[in-house]
Amino acid sequence: MTTATKAPAPAAPVTSGNTLAGTRTLIRFNLRRDRVRLPVWILALFLGTISTANNYKQLYADPEDRANVVNTMDSPAGLAMSGPRHYLTDYNFGSMLGHQMLGFMAVLVGLMSVLIITRHTRAEEETNRAELVRSTVVGRHAHLAAALSVAVIANLVLALLLAVGLAGAGIDGIDGAGSLLYGLDHAAVGIVFAAVAAITVQMTAHARGASGMALAVIGLTYVLRAAGDTGSNGALSWLSPIGWVQRTYPYVDNRWWPLLLCLALAAACAAAGFVLSTRRDVGAGLRAEKLGSPVASDALGTPLGFALRLHRGTLVAFAAGLFLMGAMYGSILGDADDMLKDIDQIQEALDRIGGSSIAESFASMVMVVITVVAAVYVVMAALRPRSEETAGRAEPLLATGLSRARWVGSHLAVAMGGGTLVLLAAGLGFGISGAASTGDGGLFLKLVGAALAYAPALWVTVGVAVVLFGWFPRASAFAWIVPVYAFLVGYLGQILQFPDWMNNLSPFGHVPQLPAADMSWTPMLLLTLVAAGLVWLGLEGFRRRDLETK
């Protein structure tokens, strides 16, 4: 075959052993896939920060107000939830932002970065898409390098937006240099957690597991800094990248060098990720897949036992999370009087709720937030039958001696019982630490009771989800309107003063606002009856319709 007319195809510009070949194409590809997701993340984080800074300006206009916040923050609980004490020396709007927001934002930026990495590396491998891409002219390290690049780009864009947006917001104490550092703090900590995820995606073969491990690292670093900041010497905080960026003290000292620590750690972790990735096969993890039991336990053979098994992880996570959330709010309950009495807007809102003390009124407000989180759990649990159905896993089950009503019923039982349990956990956390911080032991039962009073409203939420599932399965996701609406009306409405009818549209609007208000049983009974009616209606609908199959 000697054809002089056709020149041999020019060799691709790939030298042998170019493990990064194709990285630039993959970066563009990843950015294209994330063209909605990343802007939403970045804008949400940016706008959240800007609006918080503006809120400070309005809520704490007087130096006196700020001094009150300093008093509240200068307690172990206050410091655990915010940042190191050094910020308190000059508590202007800038140092307030650095103190209260940076630790919290670090967690969110970390979450964004971890999800970027797992989405573009391990999730691709898990779905076998990476295999297809790797069979083309793409180097062994290209996937990870491209994912890390996207994470760096996203974090730097956020940093830049924050620097420009905050510097231009015209708020006292928030200057240009501080804002640049404040923005770069976000980028630095985000890149560190992206690099951590670069390691965890090598360990396990599943994206969810890899994200979980990386998130556990984020949680651990947060706990380390919280422990360090409440203690006297703060040494523990120096073990945490979140602690490092908090110790750049933007708007206070503008100390730049801790950023170098972040860079060094990120480089080390990323390098480790690249090395580890060469020690495993495509699609496999470093850690072998764990094997399970070859036979089912007795509990698994009953519909309820099986439903519990599927819901177990989520239920435990929400119960633990809400217990901690309750405990955190409870720990500041004792200081609520001092903290809130001078802030007019909150004072007005509390007056509307009533109650014998500010602490009780504040507790009623906190309960609304707790309930919304519990409602999120309940909707997730109640929509589980729908996701089982669309995934094709309901079909083999319903071809056995299991009736449709029992199948859905077992999931609903877990949703309703679990929702109540989650409320109880929040009430216990809130009650224990609230009673401790106020020194009022009688508050414990009051707070637990106040949390449980919301259970019938949660059951109504479950009922709404079941009706949608039974009659309009494709519209099931509209059940999410219930917690979103409850949040808008219950939380913002207290400050923005919505009309009553808007409040009454939400099942949570009918619950007596314990402990500030008095208990009244009629609405509780009515809510329970409505819930029962909705569940019956939903089951009837499901009994009549076709099962959706793949």
Add this chain to the structure above:
Amino acid sequence: MTKAIAAIEVSGLHKSFGKTHALDGLDLAVETGEVHGFLGPNGAGKSTTIRVLLGLLRADSGAARVLGRDPWTDAVELHRHLAYVPGDVELWPTLTGGEAIDLLSRLRGGINKQRRADLIERFDLDPTKKGRAYSKGNRQKVAIVAALASDAELLLLDEPTAGLDPLMEVVFQDVIVEAKAAGKTVLLSSHILAQVEKLADRVSIIRLGQIVQSGTLSEMRHLTRTTIEVETERPAAGLDALPGVHDLQTIDAAAGRVRFAVDGGQVDGAVRKLTEFGIRSLISHPPTLEELMLRHYGDELAANGHSGNGNGAA
């Protein structure tokens, strides 16, 4: 055959999804104790039929009785007596295969432990792996073991071997033969004729939501014709006079190449005859279901209904 009550009796079944008519007046009868092949191309309505028989879908009109019961109103009681293997098995990602087998069996009302262990070994299935770690073939095995380890009297199998390798396909065939010997009734859907041929006593062919042919395999002898394409040194003459030879076509007269179809039992005679003319090359292949559909029912596809291509069944 003893005086048998029909395990499945279906008449005039209609089911539409929006504008598509998945079932269009389907009739089906499966006798107790037989292995019934349910053949049809993809999208013909096999899975829809089985899901109606399971009470997972509700028929728009028509009657269906399964083991003497109405599958929609009496679904739960009925399900205690049957086992189902879907064509596309989805498992719970966090449950092991063994747990899924036990779960499905217990919800049906018990499992034969001895048979469970035996089947797991024969299908070479690792029951300790999590659902998300299984390949498609292994997920299929989980459903097959769960179904066959039960004491169900009726097995509804919807393309059960999709994704199984040929070795496992053989194991599956053995297991079905044993199930039949144990007196179970099997409805086996497939789009591969050869698979059904080995197992089924009777076959029903579904096309566009209707049964177009139903009977024993010997009754449908003409369906199992082999197509032969042959090139001979001298022009092959007299082939059309042979018994069982159909659709003789001359492809290339100069090269001596012809094509014809021959009934399963007559291949020997046809090949003997061909050797007389000096065979230069010979290609033979069994009919695919799609070919059958096209050859025998292609005329119905044309709405005019006039362009039949000589349906010369022997």
